[in-house]
Amino acid sequence: MSIPLVDLKAQFKTIQNEIYPALQGVLETSMFIGGEQVSSFEEEFADYCGVTYTIGCGNGTDALEMAMRALGIGPGDEVVMPTMTFAATAEAVVLCGAKPVLVDSDPATGLMDVSKVEGAITPNTRALLPVHLYGSMPDMALLQKIALEHHLPIVEDAAQAHGARYNGVRAGSIGNIAGFSFYPGKNLGAYGDAGAVTTNDERLADAVRLQHDHGRLDKYIHTHVGRNSRMDALQAAVLRVKLRHLDEWNRARRERALWYDREFSGCPSVRQMGVTPHVEPVYHLYVVRIANRDAALKSLREQGISAGIHYPLPIHLQPAYGSLGYAKGDFPVAEALGQEALSLPMYPELTEEQVIAVAQAVRSLA
Numbered sequence: 491m492s493i494p495l496v497d498l499k500a501q502f503k504t505i506q507n508e509i510y511p512a513l514q515g516v517l518e519t520s521m522f523i524g525g526e527q528v529s530s531f532e533e534e535f536a537d538y539c540g541v542t543y544t545i546g547c548g549n550g551t552d553a554l555e556m557a558m559r560a561l562g563i564g565p566g567d568e569v570v571m572p573t574m575t576f577a578a579t580a581e582a583v584v585l586c587g588a589k590p591v592l593v594d595s596d597p598a599t600g601l602m603d604v605s606k607v608e609g610a611i612t613p614n615t616r617a618l619l620p621v622h623l624y625g626s627m628p629d630m631a632l633l634q635k636i637a638l639e640h641h642l643p644i645v646e647d648a649a650q651a652h653g654a655r656y657n658g659v660r661a662g663s664i665g666n667i668a669g670f671s672f673y674p675g676k677n678l679g680a681y682g683d684a685g686a687v688t689t690n691d692e693r694l695a696d697a698v699r700l701q702h703d704h705g706r707l708d709k710y711i712h713t714h715v716g717r718n719s720r721m722d723a724l725q726a727a728v729l730r731v732k733l734r735h736l737d738e739w740n741r742a743r744r745e746r747a748l749w750y751d752r753e754f755s756g757c758p759s760v761r762q763m764g765v766t767p768h769v770e771p772v773y774h775l776y777v778v779r780i781a782n783r784d785a786a787l788k789s790l791r792e793q794g795i796s797a798g799i800h801y802p803l804p805i806h807l808q809p810a811y812g813s814l815g816y817a818k819g820d821f822p823v824a825e826a827l828g829q830e831a832l833s834l835p836m837y838p839e840l841t842e843e844q845v846i847a848v849a850q851a852v853r854s855l856a
């Protein structure tokens with residue numbers, strides 16, 4: 491038995507008849523950076539998310555950093571974010587010159603515990619940065635209420651949540667601005683690195699556009715010190731093909747999650763992650779919690795099942811973020827998740843038999 495955590499080859503087989511002509515079109519026009527493919531993708535992704543503006547860029551980390559820079563966040567500022575996330579969330583804050591102020595995870599969902607956010611706000615706070623981890627979302631209504639009361643913008647880290655909905659509204663359109671990653675393994679993944687910023691705010695969109703292409707207004711006038719974080723046309727062409735399939739793939743992911751849920755029901759040693767009320771998740775990851783996670787992971791790998799850990803070390807325990815001044819024990823829920831969370835194979839092409847086999851193996855190890 492060999493079951494990968496994600497299977498990009500299986501996905502490619504289902505769309506290769508669309509991918510090859512799309513790539514050929516780019517090669518024939520030889521417009522490799524920007525151009526019609528990128529602007530069309532930006533329009534289509536904006537429509538998909540339900541926002542006015544999308545700016546394609548180099549990757550998700552740049553997307554988040556540019557989003558925060560557009561808000562004017564910089565040295566001396568604080569950004570409230572969960573400690574349990576991929577390092578890039580904190581990296582983007584630090585790259586702006588600001589300080590991540592961390593909050594613990596909600597034990598029910600594994601996502602940012604929004605009830606802890608207010609306690610993390612200080613006079614230096616400039617933004618709230620929820621992470622839609624696993625393709626799910628925290629309590630965005632409560633977060634919006636807190637943001638309104640404290641006059642703070644919300645920056646969504648939507649890198650794992652393309653298409654997820656809160657009260658019917660898509661990730662990337664709930665806060666003031668959002669960053670997406672199109673890293674290949676994401677629900678909407680490029681064939682290389684790519685990312686995007688989404689927003690309804692014209693001023694923020696303009697500020698991101700300026701930054702991502704050397705701070706220029708036109709070819710020769712540079713009004714700001716920018717950077718190079720442009721989306722390339724080959725990635726845009728791939729993303730345009732894949733975007734047409736995204737809803738169907740997300741539906742398939744939800745179906746597979748239900749199969750796992752069914753297989754684990756009545757098995758208390760395998761704890762399933764809860765979903766926040768009003769959220770329609772897109773299961774970028776299907777995560778369970780088991781006590782002897784590391785031994786189970788090893789044994790699953792020996793059986794040919796590739797499981798993963800997202801993430802073993804929360805930000806406050808990462809060596810790179812030691813200077814933030816947190817200590818072991820500061821965020822007990824996230825620390826427990828770091829030891830118990832196990833991501834099981836999840837992709838639209840996974841069969842029901844494979845899900846049953848993985849679940850049986852996990853149950854026998856838990």
Ligand SMILES: Cc1ncc(COP(=O)(O)O)c(C=O)c1O
Pocket residue numbers: 549550551552575576578579621623647649650670671672673683684685
């Ligand atoms: C939650 C989260 N934030 C940010 C990123 C950064 O995206 P990228 O790798 O495209 O820079 C990722 C993905 O890698 C992610 O999972």
